[in-house]
Amino acid sequence: MIEIKNLKKTFSTRQGPLEILKGINFEIKKGEIIAITGFSGSGKSTLLGLLAGLDRPQSGEILYDGKNLNQLSEPEAQKFRAQNLSLIFQNHYLIPHLTALENVVLPLQILGLPFESQQAENLLTQVGLGDRLNHYPSELSGGESQRVAIARGLIIKPLVLLADEPTGSLDTETGNKVMKLYFDLVRQNKLTSVIVTHNQELASLCDRELKLSQGMIAE
Amino acid sequence: MIWSLLYSLKRLWRVKSRLLIMGFFLALGFSGWLTGESAQTSIKAYLAQNAKQILSADITVSVRRELKPDELKTLETLTQNQGQLAKGYEFFAMITAGEDTRLALVRVIDDSYPYYGELKLDSPFVAKDLRNGNLWAYEEFKSLIDLKLNQKIKLGDSEFSVSAFVSEDKTQTFRLASLAPRIFIHLSDLEKTNLIKFGSTFTTTYFLKANPETDVEDLAANLKKALPDPGVDISNYISLPDEESSPTQRLADFLGLTSLVTLLFSALSLFYLIQVWSLEQQKERALLSTFGVTRFQLFFVELVQSLFVALTSTLISVGVVLLLKPIIETGLKNWMNQSFDLAVGWQEILLILGSQFILLIALSNPFSKSSQNSTSQLLKNNFVTQQSGVLRFAPLFLLLWPYAILASQSLRNGTYFFGGLLFISLSLVFFGRISINFLSKLKWSSWKSSLAVKSLRRQSTASWAFLFTVGLSSSLLNLIPQIQSSVESLLKFDEVQSRPSLFMFDIQSEQWPDLQAYLNEKNIQPTATSPLVRARILKVNGENFERKETAGQFQSREEEESSRSRNRGVNITYRSYLQNGEKIVSGDEFPLTYNSQQKYAFVSIEKRYAGRIGVDIGDIITYDIQGIEIEAEVKNLREVKWSRFEPNFFVLMQDGLLNDAPQTILSSLPYLDSNVKNEAIKTLANRFPNISVIDVERLMESIVQNLEKIGGALRLMTYLTLLTGMMTIIFLLSAESQRRAFEIHLIKILGADSSSILTNRLTEVLILGSISVLVGVSTSFAIAYLVVDQVFQVSFTPNFLPAIGIILTVLAVCWAITSFSSRLQLKKQSYAFLKKEE
Structure with a gap:
């Protein structure tokens, strides 16, 4: 479903060009949950940014069902991302002046898709926040906020759910609870997911783990 | 203590650019204030130094x-x-x-x-x-x-x-x-x-x-x-007579008051700036407190930082005033025909340094511990829960009140000024709330508008800071042209026609028949002819009415006016009718003809004069009229339209009692064609040389010319206010885009394209901008109406052109700055931005 071919990414620094990804190749099957692990600075987040179409590589291909993301124009890439990909961050990044429910329906509104708020309410109920629909992010705990972010990620029924250190800001117990919920929902909705993490325990729960080291995949 | 000092210095270095920006904005407001202050001080110093010359003894x-x-x-x-x-x-x-x-x-x-x-x-x-x-x-x-x-x-x-x-x-x-x-x-x-x-x-x-x-x-x-x-x-000369110094001092006081507005803008910017940067600062405080740093040590760090900002700002402010010095001195010379040396003394410098320091400490409130943001929450979250609501601005406004009284040296004027600002602010709060609530009840089909309205409603601190700044700026900008256009309307032909052309005084009773004969011959009908009887007040309610003494200078303008009114004789008229420009505002009407059965004669007193000499309805005043004592009861208080330029009097007594008292006559002639008028002046001067004739139209021209001069002084302050207001608006808008960068990038990642995000930002800013500028400009019309009606006593003539100009300019600035700063944000890599935020 997702094919990554010879992906390279270089950043310019004051000391000269810095090659973060040195020609990466891998495939992800539909419905598969992949963990990308590695030390800090190994290029995990850079890779996720490229997969999400938020950044462009120097060379290589990212194919979603055969469609090369890098050959799409900026507006086409933006449209593709909006319709097919969802991102979940380490810090949940909810809009502080919107309620949990409003945060969840926002992606649908942006895409101009018809929606019933019942849809979002159901999702929030599924993540255990059925009674916190009208609460603002400041009134939610870190774990609860992350669950809202998961619900927001799921609302557009994406092809792929990309998560960047989703438990990074949570304590172990909360992190485990949130991820259990995450796996349940991803599997239940037969989604494909890529999780960037350095948490080995979390990586071991995924279908497969890809280790990034010195800009290369060391599977 | 040593740790606190070292840490403060390190911190100063680390956030130096931020502190310099704060210093700049503080300086912007305080430059205006310092300009007003130093102009005021120079004028007062001039009056003190030249008191002997002014008195000539x-x-x-x-x-x-x-x-x-x-x-x-x-x-x-x-x-x-x-x-x-x-x-x-x-x-x-x-x-x-x-x-x-x-x-x-x-x-x-x-x-x-x-x-x-x-x-x-x-x-x-x-x-x-x-x-x-x-x-x-x-x-x-x-x-x-x-x-x-x-x-x-x-x-x-x-x-x-x-x-x-x-x-x-x-x-x-x-x-x-x-x-x-x-x-x-x-x-x-x-x-x-x-x-x-x-x-x-x-x-x-x-x-x-x-x-x-x-x-x-x-x-x-x-x-x-x-x-x-x-x-x-x-x-x-030590206590200069107030009639001599008063108009100049009042102009200086007014300059001082106007400059307070720039101070308010500066405080608003600063307040907003502190809000924008408060997350990092609060996080830092929270972190330091986990290491055992005491609140006193944290306060010390804040003190050092505030002192640095205040010093920087003071230096900039003094520099700005020194740059403006030649312009202001030329202006003052032009307005007052006297040379002034605009000096910035140590007193002013220390005053602004102290004020800035206190303002910074008050705004950043280092002792506050937000109940909504616990240490752990602060360290975990990437946003601070802002205490919502307009009440956050209350201390700023309340601080302005004593400052306004101090600047105008008048409880009344300072309070009026403060009241005006409060009126504008409350109007902004009221209409702002109503409009935003109304908009949020509407069903918005587009997420861009819907999100904009939600943001306006829920991010109240930022919204209110913006609303106040734009609203107050717009209001003040529109106020001066409105007052000016109404006063200038005095010179319009129909207004001129409604006023008398000539005002005659010192007419001897025995001259009146001859004068009337001449006027009849010329077919001119005199109007508002009134006898004038000179008197002095001996007693009020049996108590001797004594000279008002004060030790040294007067404490306030009200005291000064009251003293002036008491320490002077009074001119009384008697008539059996009220003139067109007179209206009884309290008390009873009384028969305007005296009846010998009455215990006291009845008098009607002009309302403001009554206040100044301290009499009220029912009081018995004993007048000395050429050695004869007459007791009169204050039966009512009148309002008089002085701007009609008719013979008007503070005291109107019943007809019939004073008719035989020694008196002169005042009269006026209705609108005359300029040839007829000039001939009348000449004939009157030849035939009745002791009669003084005032050409009302010429007097009006002289008043308008002098107002124009004062307008120059006010305009300079307005430009400074405009500059501060605009800088504040520009800063608020760009800071708001920066503050909302996270939201802009998140929405982009959620799928919104750049033009939609721009539309969202513009919708929000233009809604708020429109509410602010419309309410601001409308309130200025209301205030201008009051000032024109009460102070200048002329009919209000609104001038919509400057108002439209202000509305369009403010909205154009909102649009341009928001577009520019949002585009800058949108050019950044959203994912990298958010990762950096983590």
Whole structure:
């Protein structure tokens, strides 16, 4: 479903060009949950940014069902991302002046898709926040906020759910609870997911783990 | 302590650019304030330094009559061996030069005048001797009636020759309405003019040049005790007479008040800035407190930081004022015909340094511990829960009140000013809330508008800061052109036609039949003819009505006005009808004809005058009218439209009681064609030389010209306010885009394209901008209406052009800045931005 071919990414620094990804190749099957692990600075987040179409590589291909993301124009890439990909961050990044429910329906509104708020309410109920629909992010705990972010990620029924250190800001117990919920929902909705993490325990729960080291995949 | 100091210094270095921005914004507001302050200080210093020149003596004793023999004896006894005493007079009279006739303020002087100060004559070669029918005239007469040197002019029953023109008179201060330019004649020539006789309006002044060893204040106090009639005005240069200094001081006070607005803008920017950066600062505080740093140590760090910002800002402010110095000095010279040295003293510098420091500490409130943001929450979250609501701004506004009173030295004026700002602010709160609530109830089909309205409603601190700044700026910007256009409308033809053309005073009763005959012959119907009876108040409710004494300077303008009203005689009229411009505002109407059965005669008192002399309805006032005591009951209070330029009086008594009292007559002539008017002036001056005639239209022109000069001073402050307001708006908008960067990037990642995000931001800013500017401009119309109606007493003439200009400019600035700063954000890599935020 997702094919990554010879992906390279270089950043310019004051000391000269810095090659973060040195020609990466891998495939992800539909419905598969992949963990990308590695030390800090190994290029995990850079890779996720490229997969999400938020950044462009120097060379290589990212194919979603055969469609090369890098050959799409900026507006086409933006449209593709909006319709097919969802991102979940380490810090949940909810809009502080919107309620949990409003945060969840926002992606649908942006895409101009018809929606019933019942849809979002159901999702929030599924993540255990059925009674916190009208609460603002400041009134939610870190774990609860992350669950809202998961619900927001799921609302557009994406092809792929990309998560960047989703438990990074949570304590172990909360992190485990949130991820259990995450796996349940991803599997239940037969989604494909890529999780960037350095948490080995979390990586071991995924279908497969890809280790990034010195800009290369060391599977 | 050492740790705190070292940490403070390190922190200063780390956030130096941020602190410099704060310093810049603080300086922006304080530059305006410092400009106002230093102009005020310079004007006051000028008045203090030149008090002797303005008074032209050490002590003056003035009275609107001749001193009685016993009073004169007392004066001479008390001033014997204390210095030189000279006598002078001042009165209005018509002068005729060739074909032209004009009103002049005649100052009658002797050889020793002025003891201090200088009358600069235009040429060193002219004959400076005033005796023997010579006269000096202000240079204005050259342009007014084409007066030339050595030209013969008729004054009263005598003829004079212009021996010099006065190019500078240091005894004259700035006045809003100058009825006529001055001429000077010698005391020995007065009698032959035959202008001072019974019923004439004149002031007799005795000038004392005190010996060096004389205690001037002590002597003045003794004179006041020995001459108890409140109508006898005794002034000394140490406490400069208020009538002389008041208009100039008020202008200075007004400059001070206007500059407070720039201060408010600056405080708003700063407050907003602190809000924007508060997350990081609060996080840092939270982190340090987990290491065991005490709240006192944290406070110390804050103190050092605030001191640095205040010092930076003070330096910038002083620099700005020094740059503006030549412009302001030229402006002041232009407005007041006097040179001022605008000095920024240590006192002002320390004052602004202290004020800035206190303001910073008050705004950042380092002791506060937000109940909604616990240490753990602060360390975990990437946003601070802002205490919502408009009440956060309350301390800022409340701080402004005492400052306004201090700046205007008047509880009333300071409170009016503060009240005006409060009115605008409350209107903004009220209409802002209503509009945003209304908008949020609407069903928005587009997420861009829906999100914008939600954001407006829920991010209240940022919204209110923006609303206040834009609203107040717009309101103040529109206020001055509105007042100006209404005052200028006084000169419009239909307004001119509704007012009398000529105002005549000092008409002797026996002249009236002849005057009427002449007017009938010319088919001119005099209007508002009123008798004038001079009186003084002896008692109020049986208590002696005494001179109001104060130790040294007056504490407030109200005290000053009250004192001035008490320490002067009063002119009473009697009529059996109310004029068009008069309205009873409290108390009962009374029969306007006196009935001998009445215990007291009834009087109607002008409302503001009643307040100043401290009388109310039901009070019994005992008047001394040419030695006869008359008791009168205050039956009602009246409002008088002084701007109608009709003979109006503070005290109106019933007809029938004073008819036989010694009196003169005041009258006015309705609108006349300019030829008829000029001929009437000439004939009146020839046939009735003692009657003074004021050309109302010319007076209005002089008032408008002087207002134009004051307008110049106000405009300078307005430009500074505009600059601060605009800078504040620009800063708020770009800071808001920066603050909302996270949201912009998140929405982008959620799938929104750049143009939609831009539309969202613009919708939000333009909604808020429109509410602010519309409410701001509307309130300014309301305030301008009140000022024009109450202060200038003319009908309000709105001028929509500047209002539309302000609305469009403010909205264009909102649009341009938001577009620019949002585009800058949108160019950044959203994912990288958010990762960096983590």
